Amino acid sequence: MKNTFAVEIQGLTKSFKDFKALNTIDLNIKHGEKVVICGPSGSGKSTLIRCINGLEDFDEGKISISGNPQNPTKESFVSDFHIGMVFQQFNLFPHLSVIENLKLGPMKALGLSEKDAETRARKLLERVKIPEQALKKPNQLSGGQQQRVAIARALCMEPKLMLFDEPTSALDPEMISEVLEVIVDLAREGMTMVVVTHEMGFAKKVADRIIFMDGGSIVEQNSPGMFFKKPQTARCKKFLKQILHH
Amino acid sequence: MFRILILFFIFFTLGSCSSPEGTWGWYVIDPSTKAGWTNIKFLIGGFYSTILLSIIAAFLSIFIGLVVALPAMSDNKLLKLFNRVYVEFIRSIPLLPMLFWVFYGLPVILKSMGIDANIDAFWGAIITLAISDSAFTAEIYRAGIQSISKGQTEAAKTIGLNYYQTMRYVIMPQALRRILPPLANQFIYIVKMSAFASVIGMQELTRRANEIVVTEYRPLEIYTLLIFEYLILVLLISFGVRYLEKKLGSNESANS
Numbered sequence: 001m002k003n004t005f006a007v008e009i010q011g012l013t014k015s016f017k018d019f020k021a022l023n024t025i026d027l028n029i030k031h032g033e034k035v036v037i038c039g040p041s042g043s044g045k046s047t048l049i050r051c052i053n054g055l056e057d058f059d060e061g062k063i064s065i066s067g068n069p070q071n072p073t074k075e076s077f078v079s080d081f082h083i084g085m086v087f088q089q090f091n092l093f094p095h096l097s098v099i100e101n102l103k104l105g106p107m108k109a110l111g112l113s114e115k116d117a118e119t120r121a122r123k124l125l126e127r128v129k130i131p132e133q134a135l136k137k138p139n140q141l142s143g144g145q146q147q148r149v150a151i152a153r154a155l156c157m158e159p160k161l162m163l164f165d166e167p168t169s170a171l172d173p174e175m176i177s178e179v180l181e182v183i184v185d186l187a188r189e190g191m192t193m194v195v196v197t198h199e200m201g202f203a204k205k206v207a208d209r210i211i212f213m214d215g216g217s218i219v220e221q222n223s224p225g226m227f228f229k230k231p232q233t234a235r236c237k238k239f240l241k242q243i244l245h246h
Numbered sequence: 247m248f249r250i251l252i253l254f255f256i257f258f259t260l261g262s263c264s265s266p267e268g269t270w271g272w273y274v275i276d277p278s279t280k281a282g283w284t285n286i287k288f289l290i291g292g293f294y295s296t297i298l299l300s301i302i303a304a305f306l307s308i309f310i311g312l313v314v315a316l317p318a319m320s321d322n323k324l325l326k327l328f329n330r331v332y333v334e335f336i337r338s339i340p341l342l343p344m345l346f347w348v349f350y351g352l353p354v355i356l357k358s359m360g361i362d363a364n365i366d367a368f369w370g371a372i373i374t375l376a377i378s379d380s381a382f383t384a385e386i387y388r389a390g391i392q393s394i395s396k397g398q399t400e401a402a403k404t405i406g407l408n409y410y411q412t413m414r415y416v417i418m419p420q421a422l423r424r425i426l427p428p429l430a431n432q433f434i435y436i437v438k439m440s441a442f443a444s445v446i447g448m449q450e451l452t453r454r455a456n457e458i459v460v461t462e463y464r465p466l467e468i469y470t471l472l473i474f475e476y477l478i479l480v481l482l483i484s485f486g487v488r489y490l491e492k493k494l495g496s497n498e499s500a501n502s
Contacts, residue, residue: 087401091401
């Protein structure tokens with residue numbers, strides 16, 4: 001490892017017209033670290049992780065990915081330090097079958113042969129526990145299955161860092177655990193990950209660090225134990241009370 | 247098919263009420279007489295030009311339309327402006343003046359540039375139809391591509407696809423099934439507008455009908471036949487498009 005940090009963010013600021021979405025964010029994420037970000041809606045959580053992989057442009061500040069500056073206007077998302085992303089709305093390609101969804105990136109972006117891509121895709125479908133759905137179209141699957149396909153599709157690019165943008169928020173309650181299990185497994189295997197979520201049970205289980213954001217700033221960050229036992233700020237206390245007692 | 251037969255029936259039985267001379271004169275296109283058969287052969291011979299003209303113009307329009315539409319989706323303001331100016335300008339020109347401009351005007355411009363190009367009626371009509379129609383196909387593409395959610399482009403980016411690959415493998419396959427019906431509409435429009443090519447001397451269906459009318463003095467019968475010639479063409483396109491729609495799944499509601 002030439003660099004200690006997978007992600008280094010300094011003074012990151014971004015506005016949408018008058019609205020300040022991110023306000024001088026400083027954040028370093030180590031290789032192998034699992035970070036959970038929570039906070040009320042509109043607090044800038046999604047914007048932050050979208051800036052990390054370059055989907056979103058930013059006004060000021062600096063982002064380095066494993067030592068290399070992140071360039072939001074870049075043409076290609078392919079790099080030695082690939083960043084995988086899982087979206088709240090899955091964003092599977094509805095006109096392609098599950099296996100084709102998985103094979104597309106490796107074949108077109110990485111130049112793998114059809115056979116190699118197929119092997120890789122089959123292996124990942126095993127890993128997310130839906131090998132039997134390979135030939136179905138996404139809309140024939142349940143929400144939980146679709147999200148697992150989306151995770152497998154991201155893993156097909158062999159990412160070094162995985163970003164999850166509220167991966168369970170669009171799911172029916174009984175499907176949340178099957179998706180979280182897959183993410184927990186991935187965490188155990190040592191993947192560096194940043195997860196935006198309100199699933200606090202999940203956060204306790206996998207997070208090395210929990211970050212609480214509000215109004216575009218990082219208000220508080222701590223290890224899960226301390227975060228839940230002794231929240232430091234009033235805002236964070238209030239937030240935890242609201243999401244833990246409903 | 248049944249309705250068409252009823253229409254024919256009405257024409258033949260009530261024909262005597264509607265003709266200026268009080269009778270129909272179907273003899274002009276009666277295939278059992280030698281003169282009638284010659285006329286029919288001449289009139290139907292126009293199919294070749296009309297079809298060839300329409301198909302080439304439609305293909306050009308579909309291609310130019312895409313080239314004009316893609317800049318509208320970019321973040322570059324200049325490219326966006328190019329799209330707007332092209333669409334607004336071209337779609338404001340009526341087809342007939344544009345045809346005259348291309349056929350009579352364009353060779354003058356080319357000549358002043360030192361290019362001695364003679365634009366014949368066939369290519370003059372194709373250029374006019376293709377360019378005039380491309381403003382409309384461009385808008386159809388834009389609507390179709392913009393109807394695909396932004397999440398699709400973002401997902402494609404995160405698995406490493408570049409702009410071309412995203413368009414080719416993710417956006418266009420989904421957009422195409424949505425824009426096929428309106429594109430078919432435009433193709434039918436081109437077939438019908440190709441009749442304008444008759445005024446610059448293109449020997450297509452309408453021109454041939456006009457020529458026989460002048461010599462035979464039987465406008466009602468000949469123009470009736472002409473209308474049915476276009477009807478057949480348009481119905482053929484409709485059937486073809488329905489088949490394509492089924493194959494691409496355009497007839498299913500989108501569930502992305």
